[in-house]
Amino acid sequence: MINDEIIGCTKCDRLIKYREFVEKHKKYNEEYWSRPITGYGDINGRLLIIGLAPAAHGGNRTGRIFTGDKSSDFLVSSLYSAGITNQPESRSRDDGLIYIDSYITLALKCAPPENKPLKCELKNCSVFLFNEIRSMVNLRAVLVLGRIAFDSYINYLKTENVDTKNIKFKNFAYYDINNIRLYCSYHPSPRNVNTGLLKKDDFVNFLISIRSYINGNI
Ligand code: SF4
Incomplete structure (x- = not known):
């Protein structure tokens, strides 16, 4: 239902033009998805991860969130190392990623x-986004990837009348808010990874600490 609404959405004129008419990358000889990208995974799960937006030749090409680009390679291999996905790769919609x-x-x-x-x-x-968050009835932790995802979650908290003035974006910070722990990380973009702003070992350790929290081990 909500996913059908997302896929059919035409609210933003600028983005409709961009997603449909972005010039295809030479190395991809395939039809692009060129529509909105829905969330993916277990809506009854205890962890929500929020990213920024699909990449033009990543999700916008493959039709699945964090699939088929460099950010996905870094993110999903890290999630796998922390036991949050069943495989280290995210290449296409039918690759079996859980x-x-x-x-x-x-x-x-x-x-x-x-x-x-x-x-x-x-x-x-x-x-x-707010509908997705409200649908997650078992939610214990939210991981925001980058400042825009952080700001979006803060906007959600404001709709719940949470006082957010002391919640600031900082890499690897966390905050306990109404029984849900908010974790912050830089976005796993090639620029943040290649400049060493986000290091793989640190990120994996951070993800492991999130998983331990959800499982009640810390
Ligand atoms: S960005 Fe969101 S609101 Fe805008 S057209 Fe895409 S799905 Fe609709």
Whole structure:
């Protein structure tokens, strides 16, 4: 239901043009998905992961969140090392990837030019994100990947009348808010990874600590 609504969404003129008419990368001889990208995984899981938006030649090409690009390679191999996915690779919609006890979604469901969404586009799309969060009845922890995902979750908390003024984005910080722990990380973009801002070992250890928290071990 909610996913049908997302896939059929035409609220943002700029993004419709971009997702449908972005020039195909030479190395991909295939039809692009070119529609909004839904969340993926177990909506009854205890962990929610929020990313920014589909990449033009990643999710916008393959039709699945964090699939078929460099950010996906880093993220999913790290999640696998922490026991949060069943395999280290995310290449295509039929590759058998499973998110264990967790669900992953995006602050913005359509690929934006240069990975830079407009405020009005994030606001349009927040309805879907907020519905996804409210659907997760077993939620214990939320991991936000980057500042835009963080801001989107803060906007959700405001709708729940949470006082958010002392909650600041900081890499590997966490906050306990109404029985749900919010974890913050830099986005696993090639720029953050290649410059060493986000290091694989540190990120995996952070994910392991999230999993331990969910399982009640810390
Ligand atoms: S970004 Fe969200 S609100 Fe905008 S067109 Fe895509 S799905 Fe709809």
